[in-house]
Amino acid sequence: MSGLLGHGDSGPPAGSPVTVVLVHGWSCSRRQWKHQLPALSRRYRTLDLDLPGHGESPADLLTGPPTVGALADSVVALMKARVPSGPVVVVGHSLGAAVAVEVARREPGRVVHVISLDGLVHLGVYEKQDEAAAAGLLAPLVEDFGRCGDFGAAAVRMLDGFVVARDRLPRDELAATCSALDARFGLDLYRSILSWDMREALTHTAVPVTAVCAAATLSPWVRRRYGTRIGLVPVPDVGHFLHLEAPEVVTPLVRELIDTLAR
Template identity: 25%
Template sequence: MAQLDVVGAVLTYDDEGPRDGEGVPLVFVHGWTADRHRWDHQFAHFSPKRRVIRLDLRGHGDSTGAGVRAVDDLAQDVLALLDHLKIDRCVLVGHSMGGMIAQIVALARPDLVERLVLVGSISRMTYSRGRGLLMAASTLVPFRLFVAANIQRAFAPGHPREEIREYIRASAATPKDVVMTDYGAMRAFDVLDRVGEIEAPTLIVHGYHDVQLPVKQMLRKAKAYPNAVVRVIDAGHELPVERPAELTEALDRFL
């Protein structure tokens, strides 16, 4: 675990694996209310053979800092870390909000992104009816209840309840201002009209049972990509922890 001072925050990150390993470094970016440990399975699998980097976004996990008004601000943090580590080429992997960040990075720095992997993410935020109702009620219900409702819905039916409770506890530990401000930033996110500019080979992995960001929204994004392959997995929104081995296998094959 290492740390980097950026404007208004201290970012915590892991940087492991051989510098002369297979291929360019893998960079993992987690989603809303999560932390870098969402990628534990992938980190353990890839780090023995290639350089792997993951970070806690500002205000999440072991990083400090307030919430942001735009997803672009989080992308600037990722770019600051990669510049600090002197990464000039990488495979960028993002889950949910992390996938939004990854798309912004790929658009801003096409020279930096050799390949792109988007897990449970979209290019234009369009709320499902249930998510819209949650958003409308967010100012009327206790914070923990708001977080619990979002995290509960993120998992496919049948996922172990105790594990879901643990993720709810971890998410609710994220400062309220970070949770709500970042939620607003995601609400405004829209790069759908620009993703046709992303020429890097792209893997889009999505959960069939994802009700947070439904498959039909992902397909709207996938059609806009000029060089993408889609993999749909029998899971909900939290693919990195619901089906970690399947996600790792999909990423391994793509690489």
Template identity: 30%
Template sequence: MPQLEVDGATLTYDDEGPRDGEGVPLVFVHGWTANRHRWDHQTAHFSERRRVVRLDLRGHGESTGAGVRRIDDLAADVLALLDHLKIERFVIVGHSMGGMIAQTVALSHPERVERMVLVNSIGKMAYSRGRALLMAASTLVPFKLFVAANIQRAFAPGYPREEVREYIRASAGTPREVVMTLYGAMRAFDVSDRIGAIQAPTLLVHGYHDVQLPIAPMLRLATAYPDAEVRVLDAGHELPVEKPAEVTAVLDRFLTRGD
């Protein structure tokens, strides 16, 4: 289990697949309170024929570190890891907050991003009434209850309860400081007026039943991209694990588009 020390954090990551495989490496970035294992299905599939990198963001999963207050800081961590691995050009795939990180990387280093995939992500934080109420209650209820409520509503109705409980348990391990400061970072995130500068072909994949980041802002985001493709799946906010095979298939088609 390789690790990298970066600016007061220890980043745990996986670097799998052939170094001389098909195409540039794939870089998978998870979302808020999650970890790199959100991408297990996709990593197992793509690492058979190309290099795949995924990491636990600082303060998440098996990585340590806290104190970051901007999405730009998390993007800097991702770039530091890729520099360490001597990966110059790549395809970046981000889920939720990870998609915000992906857009930040594409805007700051366009020459390095060959293609980009945003899964259940948007260019400016959007708020449903339910999310606003949860955040208002975040200082009034036990932290684990707050996390559980956020994770529970991330899955579409009908998703197996025991599996949801496993994700709640994993997310509850994220330190409160990390959870709340990064929520502030997401609230401040807004690249909606800069999207037109991203020339890399972009795939936006979204769950129709996503109440965390509703589908309407994503569709508005897609219209701003010079080269965008949209796919909507019958699921909630946690697409990589709710519909793993479908997400993998959509990625596969996008990555071979134009070949």
């Protein structure tokens, strides 16, 4: 890997009790933290970044396949370059939550908390998939892309299925970001998400993990399997993009979690 991720750096340059790192989801970008960034950066040094292949970060920042671990390495490199010392809270949406856990595995002395926004619980519904199962889950996206020839449009249609408050989601912005994602890169990365071993990763991650999640995805099965490892905070009447669908609820929740650590 060469070069740093595209990113924003805001908040007080000195005196921040923790640094907050914001990691977006698959086919998204750092622009989607627009509701959370002002509230967080008033008190905390805040890095909002574009993962490789997304937004302002080219895919060739990676020297190998796009895996959850490789994306985490790119985030760690940015942290070491921009904020080489002090405690870090990593907030991740969807794929970004998996990346956040892997960052915590790599930096156990620095990352003090992982906050997932409909990431780990959502991914936990699938858990690690073998190649055939992953292909089955990807099939609707692959078939839609084959029909229309527009990967961005196919990706948005797939993501629409995870949204509750569609009128509050900036679909044009999401469509533009999805359309900028290379189809092969996007599909390879999605396969990597489906093959990521969440249970194994959490076993080897010592820091606290809190999942702020869409209540509809929080099944009794997920509670039984992960409730003792992950702090679960369900939010009603929202979908997968809860930080965009209900920022007036989600932003204070995230801020309160970080404030509790910083006291």
